[in-house]
Structures are given as structure tokens and as C-alpha cells.
Amino acid sequence: MGQKQHVVVVGAGYAGVTAALRVSRRHRVTLVDPKECFTERIRLHELAAGRVGAPVALRDLVAGREIDTVKATATSIDPDARTVLLDSGTTLTYDRLVYALGSSTDTTGVPGIGEHAYTLEQARELSDRLSRGSGTVTVVGGGATGIELAAELAESAGPWQVRLVTGSEPGNGLSTAGRTHVRTALERLGVRLHSHTRVQAVHSSGLSTDRGELTGDVVVWAAAFAVPSLAAEAGLRVDERGRALVDTAMRSLSHPDVFVVGDAARVTVPGTGELRMACATAMPTGAHAAEAIDALAHGREPKPLRFRYLAQSLSLGRHDGVIQPVRTDDSAHRLVITGRPAARINEWINRYTIASLHAERRRPGTYRWAKPLRPAGAGAAAGAAS
Ligand SMILES: Cc1cc2nc3c(=O)[nH]c(=O)nc-3n(C[C@H](O)[C@H](O)[C@H](O)COP(=O)(O)OP(=O)(O)OC[C@H]3O[C@@H](n4cnc5c(N)ncnc54)[C@H](O)[C@@H]3O)c2cc1C
Structure with missing residues (x-):
């Protein structure tokens, strides 16, 4: 003892x-x-x-x-x-x-984020703002968070036109099939994509970028975390x-x-x-x-x-998504699951996280995660993640 x-x-x-x-x-x-x-x-x-x-x-x-x-x-x-x-x-x-x-969201990347942009830490305030009026809402960030947010807003934000601004291509860590699906889904949802666009400043009427001004009513910064x-x-x-x-x-x-x-x-x-x-x-x-x-x-x-990732999971609104299986080294497999099955798996994963905490509370020690087949040092990849 x-x-x-x-x-x-x-x-x-x-x-x-x-x-x-x-x-x-x-x-x-x-x-x-x-x-x-x-x-x-x-x-x-x-x-x-x-x-x-x-x-x-x-x-x-x-x-x-x-x-x-x-x-x-x-x-x-x-x-x-x-x-x-x-x-x-x-x-x-x-x-x-x-x-x-x-x-939390890194608000130091370019001038004006703190003063003129919402972050996801202010999700409730952002939701209140979008429930009033209409116009263009610009999401900055082409990683998982920016993509998920743009898709979700486009699916449910009513009179708002959604725009996604990203320095490269959205969904960089995904396979070609995964990236293609993200693009198609964003287009279907009516999101205006501005890829390869570097934001230089945020101001009260939108963004200054290396490709010119992008005016709009609401900016949400989802580009990096600190x-x-x-x-x-x-x-x-x-x-x-x-x-x-x-x-x-x-x-x-x-x-x-x-x-x-x-x-x-x-x-x-x-x-x-x-x-x-x-x-x-x-x-x-x-x-x-x-x-x-x-x-x-x-x-x-x-x-x-000991730990390995099995997949990356991305929602694209409530009825679509991407489940990107990954190798032990976390690189993307060629194949992806998309559409409604992916949306269902994504929702299942989200529920599983909270269910796991409740299970751990009832019986500590029950939470398990994926591990590499061979232990670290056994020659093959040994990883961590879930
Ligand atoms: C929109 C969005 C979608 C995401 N989707 C996924 C996904 O699908 N899959 C995935 O794997 N990851 C996802 N992530 C990332 C994931 O949410 C984070 O990696 C995860 O929350 C990190 O967990 P954590 O416990 O380290 O920190 P957090 O969940 O950030 O928790 C930190 C806690 O610390 C508290 N805290 C902060 N400062 C102090 C202080 N000074 N004193 C006391 N308490 C403090 C905070 O209140 C908070 O409760 C997503 C993130 C976002 C924003």
C-alpha cells in the first residue's frame, strides 16, 4: 500500500x-x-x-x-x-x-484580433450576435476548427453569408480524398473559400489581406492556439x-x-x-x-x-463529415469515410468522450485508449494518441 x-x-x-x-x-x-x-x-x-x-x-x-x-x-x-x-x-x-x-485561441497573430474578432472562447456571444441581423461572417483558419466552424455556421446561420479564409488549403493534414471532400462540402453549404490568403490585420469592417481587403460584418478568429x-x-x-x-x-x-x-x-x-x-x-x-x-x-x-491515433474526425455540419484514418505515425491513409456515416461516427466520438468521463467516475481505471500493436522500441512504430 x-x-x-x-x-x-x-x-x-x-x-x-x-x-x-x-x-x-x-x-x-x-x-x-x-x-x-x-x-x-x-x-x-x-x-x-x-x-x-x-x-x-x-x-x-x-x-x-x-x-x-x-x-x-x-x-x-x-x-x-x-x-x-x-x-x-x-x-x-x-x-x-x-x-x-x-x-485558447492565439489572438496575437496579427493586429486587431483582440479588438475586432470573436474567438471560440466567446462562442455564446458569437451565437447571440449572429441571431441578430444578417451580413457576412468571416472565419479565419483552415485547420479542423475553422473548417468545422464555417460548415456549422453555413448550415445553421440563416441570413448570414459565410466566408472561410486560410493561408493554405483547408484540411492540410487530410488525404487528397479528405481535402477534396472538405472543399466539396464547403461549396455545397455555400461557404466562400479564400485559400492561400494571408491575413495582415483585422479591423472593424473586416480584414486586410495580402490579396486585398475583405469587408464583412463579423470576423471569427480560429487560426491558432496558444x-x-x-x-x-x-x-x-x-x-x-x-x-x-x-x-x-x-x-x-x-x-x-x-x-x-x-x-x-x-x-x-x-x-x-x-x-x-x-x-x-x-x-x-x-x-x-x-x-x-x-x-x-x-x-x-x-x-x-503507449498511445496511437486511429483517425482524425471532422464534422461538416450535422449531416456530413470526414473520418480520416491515420497510420501509427499519424499520417493520413489514402481512404476516408465521408458523408452521413462520418457525421454519425463524429457524433458518437463526441458522446463517447463525456460517457468515458462518467464511466471513469463510476469505476476509475476503466478509460482505455488505442495503443500501438508493438511496444516502443520493438522496431515498429510506437505511438500515442487516440
Ligand atoms: C471547436 C473545436 C473543436 C475541436 N474538435 C476536436 C475533435 O474533434 N477532436 C479532438 O481530439 N480535439 C478537438 N479539439 C481540440 C480539443 O478541444 C482540445 O485539444 C482539448 O480541449 C484539450 O484538452 P485540455 O484538457 O488540455 O484543455 P481544455 O479542454 O482547454 O481545458 C483546460 C481547462 O483549464 C481551465 N483553466 C485555464 N486556465 C486556468 C487557470 N489559470 N486556473 C485554473 N483553471 C484554468 C479552463 O477553464 C479549462 O476548463 C477541438 C477544439 C475546438 C476549439
Whole structure:
């Protein structure tokens, strides 16, 4: 029987909640987040398009476990003293810290984003804005988030003309068939695509780009994500984007009592390489950190993370989508699933994430993720992801 630890988890997103539930099997947990309800980030584009799901209270998501939820923002971390300072003035002392602060839209890319563009963190305000009036709404960003948002808005935004602006081609990580389907679906939904267009500034009447002015009524910035600066400020070793460098047990390379999971971590797995910022990464890394904390409490060396991605999943409105199967190294297979079957699989995945958290609450240790067939170092690709 190992020593019972006090584990403080900062950030109650997919990674933090998974870690908290899993580690609460044998340890006391304090879970800190400023929000009362769990943010289903993978559905924010639906929320922006006016589709409001039933909110999941954080308290309900962890009910029955030895987890204290604290509604607060972590403002600083002192890894030497093993303390976290909260905006309420409270200082929490930990044996192990799980840092799971996620990411948010990077609003520093070009001038004017903060003043003149919505982000998906403002999905509700954006939805309110679109429910009033009509005009052109311009989505900037040709990655999964921008594509999903443009498609969702086009399908449901009534009198609004939707435009998608991207520096290259939409859906760059997809196979040729996947990219072609994205283009066709956007066209069918009436989205005006401006590919290979670099935005230089956002202003009150639209965008300045390297191909001229694009005037419009509403701009939504969905081009890149950035992580909070708390890890760097605390002296943790971070990469050029501020993501904490971790080993295969999710331990900070500079401060091994701190476990960093989800979007906030830079995780590299043999065979797969650097993991993407994704819910599909967040939950496995959260669960793995919990296992590692428990192993250490029992005097065992944690096992390295084993993980692989199976597919990328993209919604294109409610009735279409792309499921892009990927190889162990996360590169796209030639074949894709599209149309209604893809939309159904996408919806199933979204429901599965919340269902997995509930299952983990009822029976910690039940959440599983995909792993490479052969272990890391066995010659073949070894990966991580789901
Ligand atoms: C529209 C959209 C669609 C997406 N679709 C997919 C998809 O289909 N598949 C997929 O795999 N990924 C998808 N993603 C990406 C996915 O949502 C993120 O990678 C995932 O949410 C990361 O999880 P996380 O737990 O690391 O962080 P988050 O989910 O961002 O959670 C971080 C938590 O930390 C809290 N927090 C922040 N700062 C503090 C602080 N100082 N103190 C305390 N708490 C704090 C926040 O309130 C939040 O609850 C999508 C993202 C978006 C925006």
C-alpha cells in the first residue's frame, strides 16, 4: 500500500478531469477551475451556431469521488515550495501537481484580433450576435476548427453569408480524398473559400489581406492556439510555444513533481512523434499521468506512455463529415469515410468522450485508449494518441 498523496489538478478540461478521476482511486484530489460547468470544447462550433447542449456541472462529473472542486483561477505556481496560489487568495500545497490548463485561441497573430474578432472562447456571444441581423461572417483558419466552424455556421446561420479564409488549403493534414471532400462540402453549404490568403490585420469592417481587403460584418478568429504562460512563469522547462516539456510519464523535465497533460504539454512518443493538441491526446495523457503518480507513490518507476491515433474526425455540419484514418505515425491513409456515416461516427466520438468521463467516475481505471500493436522500441512504430 503506497503513501496517500494530495494531488492538486489545475484545469478541469478533458485532461484534468480524466487525471483527477483516475488518481482519486487511491489519493486525495483538489480540482481547480474557474468554471462551474465543464466546457465541451469539441462542441464549441456547435454552440457558436446556436446549438446549446445540456451543461454538465463539474461537481456532477466528479460526484462520489474523493475530489474537492475549487472554483478559482490558478495565478502562480511555486514548484520548489510545492504550492499553487489561487485568485481567491488561497494557497494550495501539493505532493504532486497535475497542470492541465489547456489552450485558447492565439489572438496575437496579427493586429486587431483582440479588438475586432470573436474567438471560440466567446462562442455564446458569437451565437447571440449572429441571431441578430444578417451580413457576412468571416472565419479565419483552415485547420479542423475553422473548417468545422464555417460548415456549422453555413448550415445553421440563416441570413448570414459565410466566408472561410486560410493561408493554405483547408484540411492540410487530410488525404487528397479528405481535402477534396472538405472543399466539396464547403461549396455545397455555400461557404466562400479564400485559400492561400494571408491575413495582415483585422479591423472593424473586416480584414486586410495580402490579396486585398475583405469587408464583412463579423470576423471569427480560429487560426491558432496558444497555451497559458503559467508554466513558463513558474520556471518549468517549456518549448518556444510555452508548452511544458515532459517525459513519457508526463513529468515536467525540470520539475518531476509536476505532471503536465493535454494541450499544455509537449509530448513526444516514439513512432508517432509530437502529439497534436487534441481531446484525443488530452484524455490519454491525463489518465497516464494519474497512473504514473500512483506508481511513484508505490515506489515503482512509471511506465512510458503507449498511445496511437486511429483517425482524425471532422464534422461538416450535422449531416456530413470526414473520418480520416491515420497510420501509427499519424499520417493520413489514402481512404476516408465521408458523408452521413462520418457525421454519425463524429457524433458518437463526441458522446463517447463525456460517457468515458462518467464511466471513469463510476469505476476509475476503466478509460482505455488505442495503443500501438508493438511496444516502443520493438522496431515498429510506437505511438500515442487516440
Ligand atoms: C471547436 C473545436 C473543436 C475541436 N474538435 C476536436 C475533435 O474533434 N477532436 C479532438 O481530439 N480535439 C478537438 N479539439 C481540440 C480539443 O478541444 C482540445 O485539444 C482539448 O480541449 C484539450 O484538452 P485540455 O484538457 O488540455 O484543455 P481544455 O479542454 O482547454 O481545458 C483546460 C481547462 O483549464 C481551465 N483553466 C485555464 N486556465 C486556468 C487557470 N489559470 N486556473 C485554473 N483553471 C484554468 C479552463 O477553464 C479549462 O476548463 C477541438 C477544439 C475546438 C476549439
